[in-house]
Amino acid sequence: MNRKNLLTALPMSNQSSWSVDAIGRFLHHSPQTKTLTSVKKLHAHLLTTGLLLLSPGVQAKLIFSYTACVRRTNLQILTNLCKFLIPNRDPVPFNILISRFARNGFAPYALKTFSFMHFSGVHLDSYALCSTLTASSDGEGVIFGRQVHALVVRSGWSSSVFVNGALIDLYAKSSLVDDAAHLFDEIPVKNTVCANALLSGYIDAKMWSEGLKVARNMPLLNINHDHFTLSAMLRASTGLSAVELGRQVHGRLVRTVYDSENDLFLQSSVIEMYGKCGFVEKACQVFALAGYGGEGENDLVLWTSMLDAYGTNGCYGKVIELYKEMLVKGIKPDEVAFVTVIAACARTGQVALGIEFFESIRNEYNVKPTQEHYSCLVDLLSRAGELDRAWKLLNEMPQKEFGGPDSMWGALLNACLDSGNIELGKLAAQRALEWDPQNVGIYVLLSNLYARFGMWDQIGLLRELMKERGLKKDAGCSWIEVAN
Numbered sequence: 001m002n003r004k005n006l007l008t009a010l011p012m013s014n015q016s017s018w019s020v021d022a023i024g025r026f027l028h029h030s031p032q033t034k035t036l037t038s039v040k041k042l043h044a045h046l047l048t049t050g051l052l053l054l055s056p057g058v059q060a061k062l063i064f065s066y067t068a069c070v071r072r073t074n075l076q077i078l079t080n081l082c083k084f085l086i087p088n089r090d091p092v093p094f095n096i097l098i099s100r101f102a103r104n105g106f107a108p109y110a111l112k113t114f115s116f117m118h119f120s121g122v123h124l125d126s127y128a129l130c131s132t133l134t135a136s137s138d139g140e141g142v143i144f145g146r147q148v149h150a151l152v153v154r155s156g157w158s159s160s161v162f163v164n165g166a167l168i169d170l171y172a173k174s175s176l177v178d179d180a181a182h183l184f185d186e187i188p189v190k191n192t193v194c195a196n197a198l199l200s201g202y203i204d205a206k207m208w209s210e211g212l213k214v215a216r217n218m219p220l221l222n223i224n225h226d227h228f229t230l231s232a233m234l235r236a237s238t239g240l241s242a243v244e245l246g247r248q249v250h251g252r253l254v255r256t257v258y259d260s261e262n263d264l265f266l267q268s269s270v271i272e273m274y275g276k277c278g279f280v281e282k283a284c285q286v287f288a289l290a291g292y293g294g295e296g297e298n299d300l301v302l303w304t305s306m307l308d309a310y311g312t313n314g315c316y317g318k319v320i321e322l323y324k325e326m327l328v329k330g331i332k333p334d335e336v337a338f339v340t341v342i343a344a345c346a347r348t349g350q351v352a353l354g355i356e357f358f359e360s361i362r363n364e365y366n367v368k369p370t371q372e373h374y375s376c377l378v379d380l381l382s383r384a385g386e387l388d389r390a391w392k393l394l395n396e397m398p399q400k401e402f403g404g405p406d407s408m409w410g411a412l413l414n415a416c417l418d419s420g421n422i423e424l425g426k427l428a429a430q431r432a433l434e435w436d437p438q439n440v441g442i443y444v445l446l447s448n449l450y451a452r453f454g455m456w457d458q459i460g461l462l463r464e465l466m467k468e469r470g471l472k473k474d475a476g477c478s479w480i481e482v483a484n
């Protein structure tokens with residue numbers, strides 16, 4: 001039924017239950033199509049027939065449809081619409097609104113609705129608080145989230161494990177991991193959700209050891225591990241290159257997670273862990289068993305993880321072979337897969353094949369190439385000695401569309417270092433530093449190029465410039481695992 005027929009088919013009686021379902025279906029599709037005129041017509045119909053008073057859910061969906069069809073900065077229309085809900089002081093439509101706004105990327109609307117609800121004296125429950133805290137973690141809402149935290153303390157919701165879990169998640173996602181850890185230590189009741197939120201914050205901040213400490217302490221606090229916990233522990237093992245710990249986590253998930261071979265998210269994490277730790281054959285074994293005989297065999301993330309494992313360990317021929325197998329199976333590659341296979345072509349000297357893969361991004365899959373794809377293409381041409389062609393590509397491509405194409409110029413500079421092309425290398429370095437004057441890697445590459453030709457005076461000037469700008473070369477490090 002199309003929208004026009006839906007409006008004419010709605011019954012004039014407010015007693016028909018199926019009409020409420022029809023209204024709900026229409027309002028569900030309105031935000032996707034931005035049909036503001038149709039929403040207004042439906043609003044008028046609901047007012048004249050009395051259907052608007054049937055369900056708080058219909059009221060909330062109507063307001064969501066209105067706000068989704070206008071500019072996201074237009075908060076006044078939301079305030080005007082929410083005033084209609086005030087006479088009943090019913091928190092249900094407000095809760096539905098906040099939840100839908102938070103789930104669909106309308107964080108400012110969710111926060112505005114909560115503020116309106118609070119100042120209008122509508123009862124606040126844990127549902128409203130959790131949804132608002134979730135919206136506060138999206139973007140720059142952490143200041144609002146702190147204010148909600150203060151309200152939580154004043155209103156006595158500090159004992160709610162659900163609200164505390166949402167607060168920990170807010171601070172963790174806002175890179176305030178110390179605040180999240182402090183709150184986790186303070187709350188009287190802890191559960192797996194709270195622990196996982198803190199653990200995820202540590203892992204996202206690359207504080208691998210601290211995250212593992214949380215995971216190891218969970219059994220001492222009578223908190224069970226779940227598959228999210230195990231996935232985070234695998235990420236920590238990957239970050240630390242701690243393959244023995246990764247093996248233990250792998251064994252734990254095989255023993256405790258039902259049908260673990262079909263949990264493709266976990267299996268992808270296992271493949272990534274083994275691949276990053278250099279155990280590519282083990283990664284291959286996990287890949288062969290993951291999702292075996294089911295839909296998981298064609299899971300894109302699983303295949304991309306295996307591509308990355310091959311690429312990380314220098315098995316570039318295997319990358320190209322597996323990529324072709326993906327295409328035969330009808331699996332549509334994503335941006336990550338394109339980067340991996342073009343980089344593999346660059347390192348195996350297959351220029352024509354790499355260009356073919358690059359052109360397929362737009363021509364066959366209708367995907368706009370990203371900066372990483374162009375960087376791989378420049379690296380492909382540069383490694384093949386076609387520096388002039390790479391230079392022409394960089395000058396003709398739409399660089400303003402990317403945040404900073406210094407990585408592409410860096411790829412050309414690195415090729416100039418390998419081939420000894422001093423003049424082109426200096427031009428590439430100049431272009432790269434125009435985009436990012438603080439890129440230490442460009443200074444290091446240019447210094448190495450000068451050193452190759454014995455240009456020590458230029459190296460001295462370059463070091464003085466780095467000192468003036470407060471730049472320092474990052475110290476290299478290596479990870480090894482030793483027995484206790």
